[in-house]
Amino acid sequence: MTATAQVHSNEVGKARLRKEDAHLITGRSRYTDNMVLPGMLHLAMVRSPYAHAKITGIDVAAAKASPGVMAVLTGADVAAEQGSLPNAWPITPDQKAPAHPSIAVDEVAFAGEVVAVIIARSVAAARDAVELVDVNYEELPVVLDLEEAFTDTVLAHPSLGTNLSANWVFDSGEAGTGAPVEEALANAEVLIERTFYQQRLIPSFMEPRSTVVDPTSEQLTMWTSTQIPHILRLMLALTLGIPESKVRVVAPDVGGGFGGKLQVTPEEIITVLAARRMGKPCKYTETRSESLMAAHHGRAQVQRLKLSATREGIVTGFSVNLLADMGAYLGLVTSGVPILGAFMFNSIYKFPAYRFECNNLFTNKAWTDAYRGAGRPEATFAIERIMDELAVELGMDPLELREKNWIKHEEFPFTTVCGLEYDSGNYEAATAKAVELFDYAGLRAEQLRRRNSNDPVQLGIGISTFTEMCGLAPSRVLGSLAYGAGGWEHAQVRVLPTGNVEVVTGSSAHGQGHETAWSQLVADRLGVPFENVEVLHGDTQVSQRGLDTYGSRSLTVGGMAVLAAADKVIEKAKVVAAHLLEASEDDIEFSAGNFTVKGTDTSTSLGEIALATFAAHNLPDGFEPNLDSDATFDPVNFSFPHGTHLAAMEVDTETGQVRIRKYVCVDDIGVVVNPMIVEGQVHGGLAQGIAQALYEEAVYDDAGTLVTGSFVDYLVPSAPDLPHYITDRTQTPSTTNQLGAKGVGEAGTIASTPAIVNGVLDAIRHLGVRDIKMPCSPSRVWHALEVAKTTGGAQ
Numbered sequence: 001m002t003a004t005a006q007v008h009s010n011e012v013g014k015a016r017l018r019k020e021d022a023h024l025i026t027g028r029s030r031y032t033d034n035m036v037l038p039g040m041l042h043l044a045m046v047r048s049p050y051a052h053a054k055i056t057g058i059d060v061a062a063a064k065a066s067p068g069v070m071a072v073l074t075g076a077d078v079a080a081e082q083g084s085l086p087n088a089w090p091i092t093p094d095q096k097a098p099a100h101p102s103i104a105v106d107e108v109a110f111a112g113e114v115v116a117v118i119i120a121r122s123v124a125a126a127r128d129a130v131e132l133v134d135v136n137y138e139e140l141p142v143v144l145d146l147e148e149a150f151t152d153t154v155l156a157h158p159s160l161g162t163n164l165s166a167n168w169v170f171d172s173g174e175a176g177t178g179a180p181v182e183e184a185l186a187n188a189e190v191l192i193e194r195t196f197y198q199q200r201l202i203p204s205f206m207e208p209r210s211t212v213v214d215p216t217s218e219q220l221t222m223w224t225s226t227q228i229p230h231i232l233r234l235m236l237a238l239t240l241g242i243p244e245s246k247v248r249v250v251a252p253d254v255g256g257g258f259g260g261k262l263q264v265t266p267e268e269i270i271t272v273l274a275a276r277r278m279g280k281p282c283k284y285t286e287t288r289s290e291s292l293m294a295a296h297h298g299r300a301q302v303q304r305l306k307l308s309a310t311r312e313g314i315v316t317g318f319s320v321n322l323l324a325d326m327g328a329y330l331g332l333v334t335s336g337v338p339i340l341g342a343f344m345f346n347s348i349y350k351f352p353a354y355r356f357e358c359n360n361l362f363t364n365k366a367w368t369d370a371y372r373g374a375g376r377p378e379a380t381f382a383i384e385r386i387m388d389e390l391a392v393e394l395g396m397d398p399l400e401l402r403e404k405n406w407i408k409h410e411e412f413p414f415t416t417v418c419g420l421e422y423d424s425g426n427y428e429a430a431t432a433k434a435v436e437l438f439d440y441a442g443l444r445a446e447q448l449r450r451r452n453s454n455d456p457v458q459l460g461i462g463i464s465t466f467t468e469m470c471g472l473a474p475s476r477v478l479g480s481l482a483y484g485a486g487g488w489e490h491a492q493v494r495v496l497p498t499g500n501v502e503v504v505t506g507s508s509a510h511g512q513g514h515e516t517a518w519s520q521l522v523a524d525r526l527g528v529p530f531e532n533v534e535v536l537h538g539d540t541q542v543s544q545r546g547l548d549t550y551g552s553r554s555l556t557v558g559g560m561a562v563l564a565a566a567d568k569v570i571e572k573a574k575v576v577a578a579h580l581l582e583a584s585e586d587d588i589e590f591s592a593g594n595f596t597v598k599g600t601d602t603s604t605s606l607g608e609i610a611l612a613t614f615a616a617h618n619l620p621d622g623f624e625p626n627l628d629s630d631a632t633f634d635p636v637n638f639s640f641p642h643g644t645h646l647a648a649m650e651v652d653t654e655t656g657q658v659r660i661r662k663y664v665c666v667d668d669i670g671v672v673v674n675p676m677i678v679e680g681q682v683h684g685g686l687a688q689g690i691a692q693a694l695y696e697e698a699v700y701d702d703a704g705t706l707v708t709g710s711f712v713d714y715l716v717p718s719a720p721d722l723p724h725y726i727t728d729r730t731q732t733p734s735t736t737n738q739l740g741a742k743g744v745g746e747a748g749t750i751a752s753t754p755a756i757v758n759g760v761l762d763a764i765r766h767l768g769v770r771d772i773k774m775p776c777s778p779s780r781v782w783h784a785l786e787v788a789k790t791t792g793g794a795q
Contacts, residue, residue: 010524011519011520011521011523011524011530012520012521012524012671012673012739013671013672013673013674013675014520014674014675015674015675015676016516016520016530016674016676017516017676018513018515018516018676018677019515019516019519019535020509020513020515020516023253024253029253030252030253031207031210031225031252031253031254031255032210032211032212032223032224032225032252032283032285033207033208033210033283033285035212035223035252035283037212037214037281037283038281039280039281040212040280040281040282040283041070041119041120041121041274041278041280041281041282041283042119042120042121042122042123042125042126042282042283042284043117043118043119043120043126043267043270043271043274043282043283043284044117044118044120044123044126044127044129044130044284045114045116045117045118045130045267045270045284045286045290046114046115046116046117046118046130046133046135047111047112047113047114047115047290047293047294048104048108048110048111048112048113048114048115048135048137049111049705050108050111050137050139050703050704051108051109051110051111051142051144051364051365051700051703051704051705052107052108052109052110052139052140052141052142052156052364052704053107053108053137053138053139053140054106054107054137054138054140055075055104055105055106055107055108055115055135055136055137056136056137056138057135057136058074058076058115058116058133058134058135058136059133059134059135060072060074060116060133060134062132062133062134063116063118063129063130063132063133066120066125066128066129066132067125068120068121068122068124068125068126068129069118069119069120069121069125069126069129070119070120070121070278071119071274071277071278072116072117072118072119072129072133073103073116073117073119073270073273073274073277074103074115074116075101075103075104075105075106075115075116076105078102078103078273079101079105081240081241081273082101082102082103082240082269082270082273083101083239083240083241083269084099084100084101084239085100085101085102085239085264085265085266085269085329085331086235086238086239086264086332087100087330087331087332087333087334087335088231088235088332088333088483088484088485089332089333089334089335089336089339089481089482089483089484090166090335090482090484091166091168091335091336091339091360091481091482092166092167092168092482094166095165095166095335095360096160096162096164096165096166097165097329097330097335098157098159098160098329098362100266100329100330101266102114102266102267102269102270102273103115103116103117103266103270107140108137109156109157109328109329109364110327110328110364110365110366110367110704111293111364111703111704111705111706112290112293112294112366112706113294113328114266114267114270114294115133115135116133116135117270117274118130118133119274119277119278119282123285140158141154142154142156142364142703142704143155143156143163143362143363143364144363144364144365144700144702144704145363146300146301146302146323146324146325146361146363147302147323149163149323149325149361149362149363150163150164150323150359150361152164156328156362156363156364157328157362160362163361163362163363164359164360164361165326165330165335165360165361165362166335166358166359166360167357167358167359167360168338168339168342168357168358168360169355169356169357169358170342170343170354170355170356170357170418171354171355171356172353172354172355172417172418173353173355175419177415177416177417177418177419178351178352178353178354178417179317179352179353180353181317181318181319181353181354181355182355183317183353184308184316184317184352184353185306185308185317185319187308187316188308188309188316188317189308189309189310189311190308190309190310190311190390190393190394191306191307191308192305192306192307192308192309192386192389192390192393193304193305193306193307194305194385194386194389194771195302195303195304195305196302196303196305196381196382196385196386196771197301197302197303197773197774198299198300198301198302198303198378198381198774199299199300199692199696199697199698199773199774199775200297200298200299200300200325200365200368200697200698201297201298201299201300201371201691201692201696201697201698202260202291202292202295202297202298202696202698202708202714203257203258203259203260203261203295203296203297203298203371203372204258204260204291204292204696204711204714204716205255205256205257205258205260205261205291206255206256207225207254207255207256208225208285208286208287208288208290208291209224209225209261209265209267209285209286209291209295210224210225210283210284210285210286211223211224211225211265211267211268211271211283211284211285212224212271212281212282212283213271213272213274213275213281213282213283214275214281215272215275215276215279215280215281216279216280216281218246219245219246219247219248219541220242220246220247220248220272220275220276221248221249221250222236222247222248222249222250222268222271222272223250223251223252224249224250224251224268225251225252225254225255225261226249226251226254226257226261226263226268226508227251227254227257227259227261227262227508227510227548227549227550228261228262228263228508228548228549228550229249229250229251229508229538229539229540229546229548230249230506230508230540230543230545230546230547230548231264231332231485231547231548232249232264232268233247233248233249233540235264235332236249236264236268236269236272239264239269240269240272240273247540248539248540248541249539249540250538250539250540250541251508251510251538251539252538254508254509254510254511254538255510255511256510256511257510257511257549258371258372258688259298259369259370259371259372259373259374259550260295260296260298260370260371261510262332262333262369262370262548262550263295263296263331263332263369264331264332265295266294267284267286270284271283271284288710288711289709289710292698292706292708292709292710292714293366293706293709294366295366296327296331296334296366296367296368296369297327297365297366297367297368297369297371297698298337298368298369298370298371298372298374299368299371299377299378299692300324300325300327300368301322301323301324301325301338301378302322302323303320303321303322303378303381303382304320304321304322304323305318305319305320305321305382305386306318306319307319307386307387307389307390309390309394311394312404313390313391313394313396313400313401313404313405314404314405315349315351315390315405316351316352316353317351317352317353317354318345318346318351318353318354318355318383319354319355320342320345320354320355320356320357320382321357321358321359322338322356322357322358322359323359323361324337324338324358324359324360324361324368325361325363325365325368326360326361326362326363326367326368327362327363327365327366327367327368328362328363328364328365328366328367329362329367330367331367331368331369332369333369333370333374333483334367334368334369335360336481336483337368337369337370337374337375338358338360338375338378339358339375339481340374340375340376340469341375341376341378341379342356342358342375342379342418343416343418343420343469344375344376344379344380344467344468344469345379345382345383346383346416346417346418347379347380347383347384347465347466347467348402348406348407348425348427348465348466348467348642349383349402349405349406349407350405350406350407350414350417351405351417352417353417354417354418364704365700365704365706366706370550372685372688372745372746372749373468373746373749373750374550374551374746376468376469376470376746376750377689377692377746377749377750377753380464380466380468380750380751380753380754381753381754381757384463384464384465384466384754384755384758385754385757385758387401387402387405388463388758388761388762392765398463398758399431399435399440399463402431402463402465403428403431406427406465407422407425407427408427408428409425409426409427409428409429409732412424412425412732413735420469420638421637422467422640423637423639423640423734423735423736424640424670424732424733424734424735425467425640425642425668425732426668426730426732427465427642427644429668429730429732430465430642430643430644430666430667430668430730431465431644431666433644433666433728433730434643434644434645434646434664434665434666434728435644435646437664437666437726437728438646438648438662438664438726440461440646443459443461443648443662444461446459447459447460447461447762447763451766456652456653456654457650457651457652457653458650458651458653458763458764458767459648459649459650459651459661459763460648460649460650460651460758460759460760460761460762460763460764460765461646461647461648461649461758461759461762462646462647462648462649462754462755462756462757462758462759462760462761462762463644463645463646463755463758464644464645464646464647464751464752464753464754464755464758465642465643465644465645466642466643466645466747466750466751467640467641467642468552468640468641468642468743468746468747468750469638469639469640470551470552470553470556470638470639470640470641470742470743470745470746471551471552471553471556471557471635471638471639471737471742471743472487472550472551472552472553472557472638473487473551473553473635473638474487474634474635474636474637474638475487475488475634477638485547486547486634487547487553487557487634487635488547488557488561488632488633488634489505489506489507489546489547489553489557489558489560489561489632489633490505490506490543490545490546490547490561490630490631490632490633491503491504491505491506491558491561491562491564491565491630491631491632491633492504492543492565492628492629492630492631493522493526493562493565493566493568493569493628493629494627494628495526495569495573495606495610495613495627495628496610497610497611497613497614498607498610498611499528499532499605499606499607499608499610499611500528500532500533500534501522501526501528501532501533501534502533502534502535502536503518503519503522503533503534503535503536503562503565504536504537504542504543505518505535505536505537505543505546505558505561505562506537506543506545506546506547506548506558506561507537507546507547507548507549507553507554507557507558508537508538508543508546508548508549509537509538509549509554510549512549512554512677512681512745513674513677513680514535514537514554514558515535515537516674516677517555517559517673517674517677518533518535518559518562519533519534519535520673520674521559521562521563521566521673521739522562522566525563525566525567525570526566526569526570526593526606527590527591527592527593527594527606528593528606528607545632551743551746552639552641552743552744552745552746552747553743554745555673555739555741555743556635556639556734556737556741556742556743557633557635558633559673559739559741560633560635560737560738560739561631561632561633562631563738563739564631564633565629565630565631566629567631568629568630568631569627569628569629570590572627572629573590573595573606573609573610573613573627574588574590574595575620575623576609576612576613576619576620576623576627577595577604577609579618579619579620579623580604580609580612580618581595581597581602581603581604583597583602587599593605593606593607594606595609609627610627613625613626613627614626635736635737636736637736639670639734639736639737639741639742639743640734640742641667641668641669641670641742641743641744641747642667642668643665643666643667643668643747643751644665644666645663645664645665645666645751645752645755646662646663646664646665646755647660647662647663647664647752647755647756647758647759648660648661648662648663648759649661649756649759649760649762649763650763651760651763651764651781653764653767653785655778655782656777656778656779656780656781656782656783656785657778657781658694658760658776658778658781660690660722660723660756661723662723662726663686663723663724663725663726663752663755664725664726664727664728665682665686665725665726665727665728665748665751665752666727666728666729666730667682667727667729667730667744667747667748667751668729668730668731668732668742669729669731669741669742669743669744669747670731670732670733670734670739670740670741670742671731671733671734671739671740671741672729672731672741673739673741678729678744679727681744681745681747681748682725682727682744682747682748683725683727683748684748685745685746685747685748685749685750685752686722686725686748686749686752687717687722687748688748688749689748689749689750689751689752689753689756690717690722690752690753690756691715691716691717691775692753692774692775693752693753693754693756693757693760693774693775693776694717694721694756694774694775694776694777695715695716695717695721695775695777696714696715696716696775697714697774697775698714699713715775753774756776757772757774757776760772760776760781764781764784764785764788767785767788767789768788768789768791768792769784769785769788771784772784
């Protein structure tokens with residue numbers, strides 16, 4: 001597709017209040033933990049306090065005798081049926097992975113791993129009995145540090161013989177997409193080498209994970225707080241050997257996910273095992289501490305970078321060497337998360353040579369997997385930080401340096417050094433608007449005044465110009481990367497006899513506003529009132545096909561399937577309209593819900609055709625009496641939103657306190673369906689990106705115990721910790737889907753972290769501070785300033 005077919009209408013582009021919010025904010029929502037089924041039993045997990053140990057014995061007698069306890073299951077009890085949790089992305093043919101039982105049998109590999117499960121009549125009884133299970137452990141050495149893990153001195157899984165799960169390399173010289181990077185580095189006029197650290201983060205969704213399983217009918221039904229009901233249904237069938245037709249998965253209201261619920265969890269498998277064992281419905285809802293300890297984590301990388309350039313600031317080569325922390329096991333897409341970033345380290349720049357190497361390593365920590373952005377925030381942080389480092393080395397304004405290297409708007413479509421084709425963009429326009437809103441020149445002047453006056457509160461300006469690949473993804477591309485599924489999405493549009501419309505979508509919302517946005521799309525395309533469109537999702541019995549929600553794919557893939565199904569409805573209705581109006585199909589025109597004979601005022605409405613089709617009294621010969629239509633959309637390319645984020649950061653040099661003085665972001669996400677939803681997505685994304693820069697970090701002690709296991713210690717920012725954002729947009733429509741839309745859900749998270757950190761460093765670099773590990777807390781900033789004083793800036 002080379003041109004964008006725009007949807008011209010009254011709904012697309014309208015800032016409608018979300019349909020979903022009426023019940024979500026008035027306490028009428030139905031989350032999994034709200035469910036009560038007759039005879040339902042409750043589960044509690046016994047978890048290992050050790051990060052690495054052999055299980056030498058489990059005594060469950062006292063727990064079984066506890067009031068209200070119905071049964072206690074250990075790994076040995078279910079060893080023959082529990083299988084191993086799936087990894088859908090073996091990134092290399094020789095990828096190593098340990099078996100991952102839902103309940104550990106012989107050995108535990110991280111603190112928080114399940115070793116037994118209590119089944120009781122009440123939550124309280126189940127949790128009380130947890131303390132009565134006596135587990136004997138033989139402690140084993142732990143490996144927690146990535147750089148130590150790379151040496152194989154201590155093994156997270158001795159049976160594997162190594163901590164290396166996989167080594168994955170992309171080299172533009174070998175791939176034929178660019179020049180050899182070794183040549184560029186060897187001949188560099190300027191060579192920048194840096195090591196950056198991506199700390200571990202915890203998704204921290206609002207609603208803890210919860211699962212209810214009812215085994216009492218013909219189908220086993222699971223209600224669960226998940227982003228992926230369709231994928232989960234398939235994986236339950238494959239893992240447990242249950243016919244897929246006998247499994248129904250329902251994602252009711254889901255209180256956030258951020259990638260943290262893109263998972264097949266041990267607790268979901270355990271709840272199925274318990275329910276089938278007991279023959280009764282079973283429920284498990286984790287505590288917040290369990291969520292922080294045992295749900296998967298994100299990020300956790302060591303990034304070793306080399307950037308070569310001319311003295312004029314033209315980048316000639318970029319080399320990336322990653323150590324990526326898998327944690328103790330491989331989750332659903334754990335191993336592929338760093339690979340998603342591999343194609344984004346070059347970002348918006350015309351680098352002629354590029355090499356990426358990733359070593360996926362096991363440690364004795366909770367396993368990692370997708371977290372908002374999944375590989376792309378890590379890549380953007382690396383490139384935007386090192387571009388600032390190059391600007392400092394050259395004594396050049398960091399915006400000027402970026403402009404020297406970025407792709408110009410007239411050069412689109414542009415094939416990058418990674419081989420991806422960026423279809424559209426205008427980095428100059430987004431940056432110009434951001435600079436204007438930010439008052440870049442005025443803030444630079446103020447920064448100089450503060451430096452000259454030795455103001456104890458220094459001002460820094462942070463910059464992040466980014467793009468991302470989203471709309472995951474063309475199925476053939478995923479296949480070439482050894483991913484275990486495709487990237488298509490499915491939808492069905494049903495026209496009821498009254499003319500109302502039901503939309504069934506395979507993308508499953510957990511806060512994105514699908515019910516509103518899809519209603520706007522269909523209202524425009526079919527010419528029906530917005531209020532007359534109902535959107536159904538999240539239940540594999542209602543929406544039989546789908547690949548769910550992650551990777552900013554909902555609109556650009558799921559929304560396109562909805563539009564394609566609506567177009568099929570129009571084509572089917574045209575046949576009936578022509579018959580009823582006694583005209584040729586070629587003479588029928590459709591607009592605003594009405595079918596008209598070309599050149600006349602003779603017409604009929606979609607509602608009238610729907611009723612006539614239902615009655616089936618006067619239909620064309622051979623026409624099946626319904627207008628319902630299905631469509632499956634497989635994108636031909638990713639979509640590539642982009643933007644410029646600018647942060648003015650104040651740093652108190654006496655206390656290390658950091659304050660965001662001003663934050664401006666201008667994003668280009670193509671055609672916008674609902675500006676209000678977009679603003680919400682951007683604001684939420686910014687909060688999570690800023691949180692990584694300033695607040696959040698999952699910290700383990702030397703024994704492998706998570707010491708940030710509550711919100712007392714794991715610092716999630718609240719409204720008073722965050723600034724007022726100035727947001728705006730430019731628009732270059734995507735050419736790869738008929739709406740011209742790009743993704744937005746992850747943009748704020750991807751761009752904001754380097755903008756904040758660059759701003760903090762820009763404020764105090766003249767005092768000798770060259771780097772600060774995230775999060776840039778007051779103590780770390782103060783310590784960096786003190787070290788700079790005593791070393792004369794050598795860090």
